[in-house]
Amino acid sequence: MGVLVTTSDYAVLAEGLRKRYRDNHALDGLDLAVPYGMVYGLLGPNGAGKTTAVRILSTLITWDSGRAEVAGHDVARSPRQVRHRIGLTGQHTAVDDKISARHNLVLFGRLFHISTAAARKRADELLEQFSLTDVADTSPKKFSGGMRRRLDLASSMILAPRVLFLDEPTTGLDPAGRREVWQAVQHLAAGGTTVLLTTHYLDEADKLCDRIGVIDHGRNVVDDTPDGLKRRIGKERLEIVAAEPEDLPVITGLAECAATDSSDVVVDDTELSVNVPVADGARVLTEIASDLRSKGVAVADLGIRRPTLDEAFLQLTGHTTTQSGDNEEVSV
């Protein structure tokens, strides 16, 4: 495809998006700025507005106010231009079970208005790219969840879109399927596709995304890198686990010196661990390590712990990602 002239440096740009359904504000002034080549995760509980945002940006629904631009084109004014440059993999797997995997891709190729010959060639390429060549002529009915989702992803990659929207790409998949889809998404991102995905799995956001936008009640809560998000919440904590019980007092003394808050020293006699808040974890870690070595104290474990995204989320929004408990949470 030719070089695109873009009016902005962002693959996805949204300013003050508002969308109201009869009784609730699905989006209440959402801002987004996703640079090209990034995997950006919209993270939030059910009903936070993630899906509404994706549906607006992928030209499916209208909105009340605000501006949206995708791949350099205004979504409201030139939806057709946007549609030529995006791929959408929605919450439900849009796979036709009655025809083969290859036939599915050729069908979508035809509907993307490329010639039948090009559609066939592209289907073969995508089957290979998504490791589906061996099952190309099989009905997707017999596929695992991960394979179906990969075929679904392949169908939205027909035109090699600049921006790919993934709405909860791994919801309902088993751990193996999730890993398959993660690998496929990482592969696409490595190839330069900008990915905007929604998820309520924190580990997924942590694993896949370069940046995470936490949203709640249709509003931005925070926008940061996964690490930055974790750092933002609470302090890093130094944790030392003693090898021998008699070393615990010495270790506790060292840890107290490094602590930024001496009233927050947590000593666990049964685990033989000491846990204190610190600043500049990397420096503290090297200093403690050399102190321990000079004192000749052996430790079972030594490390800087950052809060998990789960904890971060709880702190940012006041509730966890799963409110109803109907979605299983897979730990990191």
Added chain:
Amino acid sequence: MTTVDLRPDTRDTPGARAKWAVADSWTIVLQELTHLVRQPSTFAWQLGFPIVMVLMFVYVFGSAMDVSGQGAGEGYMEFAMPGLFAMTMAFGFMNTAFAVTQIKEKGFIDRFRSMPMASSAVVTGRGVADIIHAAVDLAILVAIALILGWRSGGSLVATLGAFLLLLWLRLALIFVGIYLGFLVKNTEAAGNLFAVAFPFGMISSVFAPPELMPGWLGTVAAWNPVSSTTGAIREIFESPEVRSGYWIEDHALAAAIAWPAVIMAIFLPLAVRAFKRLNN
């Protein structure tokens, strides 16, 4: 990996749009027809009910019914077969509704609408495929009827005209099906539409003359669009008819042409509106 020329047709002129609207619809039609060819059992499932009904009415209940005035069971097959044809067309709206709900539920509509294709093709392609499907349904039923000994009393041209009247009814009901398909939440709910289809098909002149029903029910049955189509094709096939003085029964042919037009006038805009509502 070789690279494929992925340049799609990006022209955005009215001509290009119209061309692609037709091409996209046809792609969808071909997809639907591929389904039917791959799964011929679809016909067996969908025609199973009307076939069982006709066997039951012709051979079980029919022997007790005197519709021709020549004694119980006499001429009942000639009476019931046109009804069966019309009923099959009438029940067809469920297939349309179910299919529309399914493409909505499975995310196809969202995928299609996010693509540069003509999004209306999802619906128009479905409609064309349904008419082709209905014509095949009808051909199978007629073949079975011929085997059972049914014959049309009308000329070949008139008989073909009768089949067109049947497809005319089916065409109108496609828009009902599309509207209901968007209206219901999921395929389970679409399955429940049978509760609507059954009285719509049965409270009619399909299997029994409205004359034999209680007064108000007879009126409802006589004015049922399915009865009008049934009455019109009975005239064409020269089947035994029992008229009971309802005005509409004496104008069956006109009603068989008018009813589907009325249904379309109501449900085409509703279907279009339901499709546009997806934007909300």
